[in-house]
Amino acid sequence: MTPAARLSAAVEVLADIAARRRPASDALKDWGLSHRFAGSGDRAAIAGLVYDTLRRRASAGWLMGDDNPRGILLGMLRLERGLSAEEISRLCSGERFAPAPLSDAERGRLDAGSLDDAPPHVSGDFPEWLSPSLERLFGAELAAEAAALAKRAPLDLRVNALKSSRELVQAELAHLSAAPTPYSPLGLRIIHGAGEKAPSIQSDPAFLKGEIEIQDEGSQLAAMIAGAGPSDQVIDLCAGGGGKTLALAAAMGNHGQIYATDSDQRRLAPIHARLERAGVRNVQVRTPRGREDAVQDLEGKADLVLVDAPCTGTGTWRRNPDSKWRVRPGSLQVRLKEQAAVLDRAAELVRPGGRIAYITCSMLPEENDDAVAGLRERRPEFSVVAAGEALAAAGLSGLGEAVRLTGHGLQMSPLRTGTDGFYVAMIKREG
Structure with missing residues (x-):
């Protein structure tokens, strides 16, 4: 496929995403199945165009004065790919498989359009309703932090x-x-x-x-900060596919014991093959049956409970740019209830003197510091371990100069640490 034909294909995929309100990965897969002539290089290039456009959807639409699929793709080519109006015009020739020629209005926007007067949610490419939450965390750095979240991840x-x-x-x-x-x-x-x-x-x-x-470096660091020791009894309460379970097992040198479980047994399905491939021997997978509590026998016994909490995923927008446009206030409220419930369960499982590592891949204070504060209000026997102390214990004192310290934990971000947006708080049950 020619570069111009790839642009036309990307517009087609973007239109499908907008019309059917579904993940980009699904739309790209369907496009590939119905266009089998496209090689792997073509599909990769089209996916890159689609994801870059979704990263810059708001700013590209503002630049072009047009938020339809063609408009935001053209705006992305100018803002993200750095193409000039003339270069874009040559691609949009209207010839076979190429997009239609630029209109005078489009050419004018590409030549002279600017983001100088754009509000933060436009220049930062995030949903406007999240502005108060992100401003609360980032303050004056909101624009720079949001721009970093819109960049491509390694x-x-x-x-x-x-x-x-x-x-x-x-x-x-x-x-x-x-x-x-x-x-x-x-x-x-x-x-x-x-x-x-x-x-x-x-x-x-x-x-x-x-x-x-x-595994993103931020996720690796979060597992290190959790501080699992070789003789610890550890419960990974939201283990999912086992990414952090594997990291903990390696940190413990295959000693001690990890109990990996999840409220949704389907999320645990990949963990068994991953444990075998990694040579892990100190993990016992507890798969719940129906509404069964698979770790009820461990109440009050754990040295460490890892809570990799369900969240909005706002810290992973670099990798999932379409997800930021699908998050809604209602889904945030659902997540907040789930986070409170899983923290309360962790509180029942940890022994006196033991610790909870609360982790999210979110940038929203409601899901982070507020969730920790809520646990402390409900369970006054819990206190927060100072972030500097937790970093020093993990041998990561240098990280303290880069992260943003919050009221109860620490926040990583693409701008500050070059990682996804992980939040970590260490919580101790007083003995």
């Missing part, structure tokens, strides 16, 4: 210390130009450009041997 890997070292794996992945991450001692980062096909890590020998896992 591919981060965690080296499995049970099987290898970062130095050895980096040498194995030299063909992918994998570089060490700034903060996690086990992290490697692969950067790929716009429209480039992401490397097939799942088929790489290092992955198949269990030496690496795909």
